[in-house]
Amino acid sequence: MTHAKTQLFEANQQEIAQIAKALAHPARVAIIQFLAKKQVCISGDISNELPLSRTTVSQHLQELKALGIIQGEVSGLNVCYCLDLKVVKHIKHIFNIFFDEALANPPAQCC
Amino acid sequence: MTHAKTQLFEANQQEIAQIAKALAHPARVAIIQFLAKKQVCISGDISNELPLSRTTVSQHLQELKALGIIQGEVSGLNVCYCLDLKVVKHIKHIFNIFFDEALANPPAQCC
DNA sequence: AATCTATGTCGTATATTTACGTCATAGATT
DNA sequence: AATCTATGACGTAAATATACGACATAGATT
Numbered sequence: 001m002t003h004a005k006t007q008l009f010e011a012n013q014q015e016i017a018q019i020a021k022a023l024a025h026p027a028r029v030a031i032i033q034f035l036a037k038k039q040v041c042i043s044g045d046i047s048n049e050l051p052l053s054r055t056t057v058s059q060h061l062q063e064l065k066a067l068g069i070i071q072g073e074v075s076g077l078n079v080c081y082c083l084d085l086k087v088v089k090h091i092k093h094i095f096n097i098f099f100d101e102a103l104a105n106p107p108a109q110c111c
Numbered sequence: 112m113t114h115a116k117t118q119l120f121e122a123n124q125q126e127i128a129q130i131a132k133a134l135a136h137p138a139r140v141a142i143i144q145f146l147a148k149k150q151v152c153i154s155g156d157i158s159n160e161l162p163l164s165r166t167t168v169s170q171h172l173q174e175l176k177a178l179g180i181i182q183g184e185v186s187g188l189n190v191c192y193c194l195d196l197k198v199v200k201h202i203k204h205i206f207n208i209f210f211d212e213a214l215a216n217p218p219a220q221c222c
Numbered sequence: 223a224a225t226c227t228a229t230g231t232c233g234t235a236t237a238t239t240t241a242c243g244t245c246a247t248a249g250a251t252t
Numbered sequence: 253a254a255t256c257t258a259t260g261a262c263g264t265a266a267a268t269a270t271a272c273g274a275c276a277t278a279g280a281t282t
Contacts, residue, residue: 003240003267008162009137016140023131025270026120032213033124039218043229051119056271058230077228077279082218092210099203102143107150107193114237114270136240154259167241169260188249188258 016098019091022067027052027060035070035083042078127209130202133178138163138171146181146194153189 006014023029027050034049035041047057061081064070068087073080117125134140138161145160146152158168172192175181179198184191 003265005163005241006137009141013137013140013144017135017137020131020134020140024128024135026117026124026128027270029124029127029131029209030120033209036213036216039216052116052270053272054229055231055273059270059272062230074229074278079229083213085214085217088210088213092207092214095206095210096203098140098144099199099206102147102194102199103196103203105147105150106196114235116271138240163240164242165259166243166261170240170242173260185248185259190259 016094019067019094022063022069025060027057028064031057031060031064032069032083035081040080040082042075042080043072044078046081127205130178130205133174133180136171138168139175142168142171142175143180143194146192151191151193153186153191154183155189157192 006017009017023032030050031046034046038045043058043061044054046061047054050057052060061070061072065072068084069091070081071084073082117128120128134143141161142157145157149156154169154172155165157172158165161168163171172181172183176183180195180202181192182195184193
């Protein structure tokens with residue numbers, strides 16, 4: 001395998017990259033914003049909202065679920081999704097630490 | 112083109128996704144952390160630090176430069192890179208707004 | 223019981239990303 | 253002037269992501 005060297009990096013770096021990857025598509029950002037606005041909503045409502053086919057949206061939902069930032073709960077024929085606020089808070093924290101470390105030691109000037 | 116539907120989303124969603132994409136590889140996270148620690152350093156030092164070939168690292172550097180989060184300055188034979196703290200602050204701000212919106216309206220429970 | 227419906231899975235085509243060797247070049251060293 | 257060196261650009265192969273139609277299925281409706 002000439003590829004997939006991501007596991008050669010530190011766990012910390014992999015975690016940030018993995019979270020970022022889950023947020024790296026506007027459809028997934030839109031899903032999170034939509035869930036934040038509606039608080040709770042069924043799968044069909046989400047795909048109706050987005051300019052993508054139902055199956056593509058379903059795929060994006062699975063990715064967000066894999067990260068843990070959303071939860072899905074079956075309710076009869078529908079599946080009901082919502083944000084997991086605990087995970088949102090954790091991600092916010094991880095990113096803030098990352099950015100604060102980047103801001104901690106300002107260079108006098110670049111070179 | 113059956114692909115590339117990213118432009119069908121809101122500017123706000125595209126910006127977040129674009130930033131996230133730039134952070135979505137551990138090598139690029141590592142580069143940012145390394146620049147934060149060293150404050151200023153030359154291209155060769157960065158590629159020596161990472162478990163990737165020099166050209167691959169160069170490619171990652173170009174991506175971060177395209178986002179604007181790092182700057183490169185030619186200094187003789189070397190190229191000197193550093194973080195653009197203004198951009199780091201902006202990105203931190205964008206993400207915090209995004210997460211805070213997601214946390215603003217907590218559902219009583221999921222479904 | 224037969225049918226309908228909302229959803230996820232599978233297969234697949236295309237696009238993009240990742241990774242690296244080779245090459246070109248600007249500038250340093252001899 | 254000739255050579256050396258650090259870097260980016262280019263070409264390309266392999267991996268991964270994106271997008272969607274066809275299909276399967278659990279549960280509702282008739």
